[in-house]
Amino acid sequence: MDAALARAWVSAVAASVASQAELLTQLDAAIGDSDHGVNLNRGFTAVLAALDSASFETPGEVLVRTGTTLVSKVGGASGPLYGSAFRALGKALGSSSTVDAAAFGAGLRAGLDAVRKLGGAAPGDKTMVDAYEPAVAAFEKAAGDGLAAAARAAADAAAEGMRATTPLQARKGRASYLGERSVGHQDPGATSTWLVFEALAAAAA
Amino acid sequence: MKKFVNDPESVVREALAGIAAAHPELRVDLEKQIIVRSDAPRNGKVGLVSGGGSGHEPLHGGFVGPGMLDAACPGxxxxxxxxxQILAATQAVDGGAGxxxxxxxxxxxxxxxxxAAELAGDEGVEVHTVLVDDDVAVEDSTWTAGRRGTGATLIVEKVAGALAETGASAAAVAAAGARVNEGGASFAGALAACTxxxxxxxxFDLPDDEMEVGVGIHGEPGRRREKLRPARDIAALAVDAVLGAKPLSAGSETIVLLNGLGGTPLIELYLLYGEVAALLDKAGVRIARNLVGNYVTSLDMAGASLTVCKVDAELLRLWDTPVRTPALRWGV
Structure with missing residues (x-):
């Protein structure tokens, strides 16, 4: 992974969030406040502008800038959570101009740790962690096969984790206010996390 | 759905421009998206900042002014x-006392x-936080994100603002706010979702003969759905929920807020208040002060919330002090 690939990944996330904004909003309307698609789209539009206005030598710089922009543009819970995830990942990659799959996997793990620390969610709480946690585990397991293979495995695991949120009762975030009524709906945050890993797999392929 | 908007993306910014036009006594920074009391920062006075998502107007921007908030930051x-944004508001009102x-x-x-508090701390500003979680519809357990902050926020902001005006310390101002929150309980119901x-x-879609019970202020569905009932039954439901969660002994003094969620006419809010007042009287609860109107709204949601806040003489005195803001003003 180099700066160009990091940029391609983030651009792919932005495109995916834009085209799936409606889906994210619909999922959020069922158990939240209908703004997940709108907010992430606003954030990643700002990220694209921020990345276009500067040049970056390392993937770490690209991802830290991505995270910082998300924190300052998105608001809500998803701004700090996704922002911290990208910032922690970028910082973990350090100043290397290229990183291998194992180092990138460790970075993804650092991002997950940041999300869990900030949001306090554990697997099974019906949040983005339910897609993020299995994705990182799958990435680490497949890291020996290279970035493309690991990213593919991560995206598939994220999809499975996302689908598994449907029968869960939310214990964190706004959906938790609904109690049992949150059961039967796929979590919007887990869905956007799947988009992020799917974009990584597409960019790395 | 028809709305008075130019572009859905710029609603918040354009509404801020309108607030600036209507209230020249406030400083509205469209770039940083903050509303600041014109004489801030005041040397030695604790700055009081609140904020949250937009769509709850007049909360919070409508409560900026002498006797209440020093700044609001609408998301x-x-x-x-x-x-x-929060950091910008914090810096704008920091008079050296926190x-x-x-x-x-x-x-x-x-x-x-x-x-934002961490960033402000890095710059040497001492920040205290009052967390408002008065909505008793949500169970306060480790299985949820905890109770939501709703109607009691207004009372917290008025009381804390009054104390800040006297030159009290940041810790004392925060403690008074926390005391209000501790004594406050709210419960809301909706007849239609917001746009x-x-x-x-x-x-959410709600059939003509049903209501959402235990809703929040973000258009999310409530705790459950029930058949629509007469106002007196709905008032009883809310009073029972509030007193059930935070029981009050006979003779307790309270501030009661009968709040509209944005799409319910005042005539219905007064009708509900009448029912609530009678029920509280029967329970031996004394209403020392009341407010009826749209104060903590959820865009155009048809619905109402009840907040009952237990107060002592000190909190009541702070509630009564003069306040001059766009949405709350008395004694001046």
Missing amino acids: EVFTSPVPD VVHVVKNYTGDVMNFEM TPAVGGCG
């Missing part, structure tokens, strides 16, 4: 403000205010 509709943040208990609000400008549709 996008139903989306908490970002740390940069700043108190009034934060409604939502995951996003808590995270963004925490980040967010960016989405253009309703958060």
Whole structure:
């Protein structure tokens, strides 16, 4: 992974969030406040502008800038959570101009740790962690096969984790206010996390 | 759904421009998206800052002015403000005595205010936080994000603002706010969902003969759905929920807020208040002060919330002090 690939990944996330904004909003309307698609789209539009206005030598710089922009543009819970995830990942990659799959996997793990620390969610709480946690585990397991293979495995695991949120009762975030009524709906945050890993797999392929 | 908007993306900014035009006595920074009392920062006075998603007007911007908030930072509709905004508001009102943040208990609000408080701390500003979580519809357990902040926020902001005006310390101002929150309990019901400008549709569909019970202020569905009943039954439901969660001994003095969620006419709010007042009287609860109207809204949601807040003589005295803001003013 180099700066160009990091940029391609983030651009792919932005495109995916834009085209799936409606889906994210619909999922959020069922158990939240209908703004997940709108907010992430606003954030990643700002990220694209921020990345276009500067040049970056390392993937770490690209991802830290991505995270910082998300924190300052998105608001809500998803701004700090996704922002911290990208910032922690970028910082973990350090100043290397290229990183291998194992180092990138460790970075993804650092991002997950940041999300869990900030949001306090554990697997099974019906949040983005339910897609993020299995994705990182799958990435680490497949890291020996290279970035493309690991990213593919991560995206598939994220999809499975996302689908598994449907029968869960939310214990964190706004959906938790609904109690049992949150059961039967796929979590919007887990869905956007799947988009992020799917974009990584597409960019790395 | 028809709305008075130019572009759904710019609703918050254009509404801020309108607030600036209507209230030249406030400083509205359209770039930083903050509303600041014109004489801030005042040397030696604790700054009081609140904020949250837009769509709850007049909360919070309508409560900026002498006797209440020093600054408000409105986020996008139903989306908490970002740390940069909160930091800008904090710095704008820091008179050297520290700043108190009034934060409604939502995951996003808590995270963004925490980040801003950390940034402000790095710059040498002492920040205290009052977390408001008065909505008893949500069980306060480890299985939820905790109770939501709703109607009691107004009372917290008025009382804390009054104390800040006297030159009290940041710790004392925060403690008074926390005391209000401790004594406050709210419960809301809705007859129709609200329409967010960016989405253009309703958060949920409600048949003509049903109501959502235990709703929040973000268009999310409530705890359960029930058949619509007469106002007196709905009032009893709310009073029971509030007193059930935070029991009051006979003779307790309270401030009662009968709040509209944005799409319910005042005539219905007064009708509900009449029912609530009678029920509280029967329970031996004394209503020392009341407010009836749209203060903590959820865009155009048809619905109402009841907040009952137990007060002592000190809190009541602070409630009564003069206040001069766009949405709350007396004694001046």
